[in-house]
Amino acid sequence: MVAFSNAVNSRHSEDIKLLMSQASGKRLISFAGGMPNNDLFPVKQIDDIYNALSEDIKKLCFQYGPTSGYPPLIHSLKNYLNHKGLPVNENHILVTTGSLQAISIITQEFVNEGDIILTENPCFVGALSVFETFGATIESIPIDHEGIHIKTLKSKLASLKKTPKFLYVTPNYHNPAGIIYSQKRKTELLEVLSGTGIILLEDDAYSDLYFNESEKYLTKPMKSFEAKDVEIIYTGSFSKILGPGFRLGYMLSSKDIFEKAESIKQALDACTSNFMQILANEFLAQHKLEPYLKFLRSEYLERKNLLQKYLKKHIPADITWEEPKGGFYIWLQLPEHINSTDIFKESIKKGVVFVTGKTFDPKSKKDDRLRLSFSNMPKESIEKGVIILSEAIKKVLQASKIVRP
């Protein structure tokens, strides 16, 4: 382990500061936080589960558990992942303290200082933060509306002198880009990786949050594709389908990778909270997840529809975006000559925040995008927020025209 360096990025602390300023009572309209809205959590369901636990199981909530996870939860997860087509019998599940811990463990398992990790550009900022903390060199590949750009990936691979340790992707309802990979793109990606020795780290936090049942098939994980000669580690999370406060995630991988990961987990926090695992297990085992997901999907669809409608109505015409098919995010494309940081400076004056584009660029530069999250947004605030945002964009556009001859 290389002792921690002061150079660790401040990207995430920016997000946290935003949240804190929200929490401190300023009346912000926030498109920033990538978390569920407090009013959507299954509080009643967990109340019922907790109060129906037997005395013996309650006692177990307080106790240590195995490092790999609470066995009944592992059993329930097997069923759940099996329904997604994942090869649960040929692989092993490690329960983690959030899926970010899984990403952190995998990084610690494979990456030495200076080793290369491939990411998408844009990329989930939490993962970037982990990769940087552990001293990885990040090489990023752009994505379009169908997924990672295959041609650029190929030329990147050809140009690198060292084989990257893994490629990190979030193919389903991408954070921040909002897109879902096409099946064709998933297949092409697997073909490119085949035989290279580059592990695919498939982070799938959002796949249950499709808006349209008929598009569910698009969420099929690449780990279920039976690709040849590609090692795939699949990670998932309870943060978006139960609550981030549980700090529960998991990874599904081959035995060798699992065993080393389990040892690292042992040296990080010994085991995941039994209390949280027991509640989550009952949520799955009592079949409370699927009805809750139906509710969530309709809530998020409604918020997405409102945001889509008001963006169309108010936002200047030269701003474009892909309408998302699921997940939490709309990823606005700005005209090249303006940047989201300037817009942020304007919009926050009027109480509207979002996350700037460069936050998700591994080099913290590319700033012609901005992320709007609709997951945590009260429906009645969406139009007001969009109007303020639109005014901020117009102001910045106007200023850019004055500056440019």
Add this chain to the structure above:
Amino acid sequence: MVAFSNAVNSRHSEDIKLLMSQASGKRLISFAGGMPNNDLFPVKQIDDIYNALSEDIKKLCFQYGPTSGYPPLIHSLKNYLNHKGLPVNENHILVTTGSLQAISIITQEFVNEGDIILTENPCFVGALSVFETFGATIESIPIDHEGIHIKTLKSKLASLKKTPKFLYVTPNYHNPAGIIYSQKRKTELLEVLSGTGIILLEDDAYSDLYFNESEKYLTKPMKSFEAKDVEIIYTGSFSKILGPGFRLGYMLSSKDIFEKAESIKQALDACTSNFMQILANEFLAQHKLEPYLKFLRSEYLERKNLLQKYLKKHIPADITWEEPKGGFYIWLQLPEHINSTDIFKESIKKGVVFVTGKTFDPKSKKDDRLRLSFSNMPKESIEKGVIILSEAIKKVLQASKIVRP
């Protein structure tokens, strides 16, 4: 970060296997596990707390929180640690996923592959496992009934070519040795460290578990001693005073150390479970801890007294030990010519398990001790367990006499 090595020790997995064999229904009498007994957890109190939470606070249980911890819990911890005399205003609290995570974070903050960490011998096996995983070179110093051996520490320091990064100690009701440092020894230790640049990592998981109110003063943390020129990081845990299943611990340190630790925590699991922090905070804020500790102390005292009584009654005369003044453990000293692994092999045949001495030696060799934990032991099983253990010891003693001329 140095990629994870296969060489990671198997010490902890030994412990876990023991627990698992217990859990799998074999009727073992276990002096092995260093955890509270399931029947002692404050289930009723947490029930009451949970069911009295407001709807808004319940929703917050499901949500992300700040990386440093849930602010009301930090406030409650300040009060709690202030009562221990700790300098809470000049330092910062980081809430962690168990105190093992705090130890892991501190190791990652300070230790590069090959750096030296000083430990006691014997040493808490969970910490050893962390230090080894992160590639530290461990140098250990023996302890006696009053604490770390000062003269050996001094000569060790004189002999080392590189300054150790920190000294890790568990001064109060040591795991496995059961002893508590004398105040004199604590003062001497601080004098030795003063000005050396070696950080003192003071792990204090057991200090609330004294048996006798009149001896409470002995538990005073070294971090409260106002020592000159010694940087002290203090770690604590809810595992022994609420339940390990909560995975809640914390560290108290200076601002610089805190800030880097917070960034590392961010890259390990983003934040600690709000759900668990909120329940723990109410446990402190509603003053439920002190009455519960009174109950725990009397329960553990009773178990210790029974174990002490039956050891005196049954165990061969050449086995010695210090009677503990608190905590979970009795640490038997065997005659030099026998070892605890042989005794274990005998006793497990009759269904009695404990943890062997060498488990706690950084070099996994010194095996003339064994750890008996009374914390997880049903009172009615203690005498039977001691009788079986005594027979196993006698058998091994007998065999050693036959072998030796």
